[in-house]
Amino acid sequence: MIEHYLSVLPPDEIPLGISRRFTVPLLDDQGEALPRPLVGEFDRVVQTQDGRIGITDWKTAQARWSAERIAKDDQATAYLLAAPYVLGRKPDFFRYDLLLKTREPAVERYYVERSEREFRRFVRKVRVVDRAIQAGVFLPNDLSFACPTCPFAGACGRWEGSVEFDPSKG
Secondary structure: HHHHHHOOOOOOOOEEEEEEEEOOEEOOOOOOEEEEEEEEEEEEEEEEOOOOEEEEEEEEEEOOOOOOHHOOOHHHHHHHHHHHHHHHHOOEEEEEEEEOOOOOEEEEEEEEEEEOOHHHEEEEHHHHHHHHHOOOOOOOOOOOOHHOOOOHHHHHHHHOOOOOHHHHHH
């Protein structure tokens, strides 16, 4: 699969960075920073031969993504919000490179854009979730692949009423 992905990389892209971590403020409508910053990591930052700078996020999946999933995915929104801080400018593009785990490996490329309205909506969602966490409202995500190693396992345990709750045992 990796060999296939490497064989179909756009030949006009030069990597500028791989695994670029970031911590940036999230600003509300009044320009005030939320209590906690946005933390993440770009998989790949590239420059095309014509000088465009973009961010690529790598994903694997069993099937192609729907247009709705791409349109509503919060990760793309978060990365596009963080990009000007990290890159020092707005990126020319953000793209998911989806490596399909099919009999014959395939790569789907999804270019994603977001509007100012979508950025504001994302920041509002983060603010509401943060307020809920501060108020002690916690709902476990039972389908998360990260459950066994989640740093919030203690919160799950408190929610369950058992401090000894072991997420790997359900």
